[in-house]
Amino acid sequence: MKTLAIVIAAGLLALSVPFWGTDYAVSFTTQMLVFMILAYSWNLIGGYAGYTHFGQVCFFGIGGYTGALLVSKLGMAWYFAVPLAALMGVLLALPLGMAMLRLKGPYFAIGMFGLARVLESFVLGFDSLTQGGTGLYLTPLSDMRPVYFTLVALALVMMIGTWRLDNSRLGLKLLAIREDEQAADALGVRTTRLKVGTFVVSAIAPAAVGALYAAYLGFIDPPTAFSPVMELTTIAIVLLGGMGTVFGPLVGAVALSVVNELLWARFPEGYLAIVGTLILLAVLFMPRGIVNLAMKKGWLPAGRGLLRQLAREDSRARPRPERPLVDDAKRAQA
Numbered sequence: 001m002k003t004l005a006i007v008i009a010a011g012l013l014a015l016s017v018p019f020w021g022t023d024y025a026v027s028f029t030t031q032m033l034v035f036m037i038l039a040y041s042w043n044l045i046g047g048y049a050g051y052t053h054f055g056q057v058c059f060f061g062i063g064g065y066t067g068a069l070l071v072s073k074l075g076m077a078w079y080f081a082v083p084l085a086a087l088m089g090v091l092l093a094l095p096l097g098m099a100m101l102r103l104k105g106p107y108f109a110i111g112m113f114g115l116a117r118v119l120e121s122f123v124l125g126f127d128s129l130t131q132g133g134t135g136l137y138l139t140p141l142s143d144m145r146p147v148y149f150t151l152v153a154l155a156l157v158m159m160i161g162t163w164r165l166d167n168s169r170l171g172l173k174l175l176a177i178r179e180d181e182q183a184a185d186a187l188g189v190r191t192t193r194l195k196v197g198t199f200v201v202s203a204i205a206p207a208a209v210g211a212l213y214a215a216y217l218g219f220i221d222p223p224t225a226f227s228p229v230m231e232l233t234t235i236a237i238v239l240l241g242g243m244g245t246v247f248g249p250l251v252g253a254v255a256l257s258v259v260n261e262l263l264w265a266r267f268p269e270g271y272l273a274i275v276g277t278l279i280l281l282a283v284l285f286m287p288r289g290i291v292n293l294a295m296k297k298g299w300l301p302a303g304r305g306l307l308r309q310l311a312r313e314d315s316r317a318r319p320r321p322e323r324p325l326v327d328d329a330k331r332a333q334a
Helices: 002-020 023-048 056-074 078-100 106-125 145-166 169-179 181-186 191-217 228-241 248-266 271-285 289-297 304-317 325-333
Strands: none
Touching: 002 023, 002 145, 023 056, 023 145, 023 169, 023 191, 023 228, 023 248, 056 078, 056 106, 056 191, 056 228, 078 106, 078 145, 078 191, 106 228, 145 169, 145 191, 145 248, 169 181, 169 191, 181 191, 228 248, 228 271, 228 289, 248 271, 248 289
16 A cells, blocks of 8 residues: 555656646656656566566657657647557567567667667658658647646556556566576466567557657657667666666656756766766665665565565575484484
8 A cells, every 4th residue: 555655646746747837847747757657668578577678769769750640641639649659569569579589688688779770770761751860840739738647647557557567476477587587487487478468568658658759849850769868768767766666667767867957957068977977886886776775774665576585685694404413424324
């Protein structure tokens, strides 16, 4: 119940921002929500299943261009274009997951990164439809609040979905794949089907967010849709908050967004180097993220990943019983 109360409180706070905040506060929260949703999606396949990669931006870009083309070319309303963009993410992720998830470790990560660059080149070259490097311009929305509220709703869905996953048998199977995929397969876990399914689910929200972001900006181009910085920021958020946790993407998105904004205002020329150094220090001294540290202190409810970790540490620290001397004597006589 404590977890659900935190989710509800975060949702109510985000929903209230347009009613009391300035335009700057709404814009800042919108950007934070975009990265939070991307982080929660990446956390499913990277944090729980253990398949880290650099290709989440593929689905963001495809969703963004799908939504932008439907709005600009067909005159479709953005709230109809967003579900179709999410569907396009599924159609891309299904064959892609069946092919790419045969790779493991750095091969999967680099393969997904290469795919993002291929899609960016394709969009640049297919300028008769996508306008190439010029980008697509959409009619600006008169009221941005519906887009904002849709982002809040999507973020809440991702948080609640991750909470349910963390307390389900499915989540336990994904953690088993992360710890030892061969052992999980030997125990009867359908690892291939589970990996592909998780990969497809993790592509839905980024594709929808890409269409929402294009509607919010009123513009999209290849560097925006397939930005490596956006991908790296998403991964940094999960690492900073805590991989394979319910609140890791939430805490990481809030912390990194606030630090980025404060440092950008004070050190516009070198803030990226400072942020990178801070993330490096955080990963070195808090390798399991802020949330796992808060769980150990009792500030947040402990998730299944932390309980498993504490159980392993306890079993390693527990002294082994000494063998009786009688047994040693019998072995010596034998």
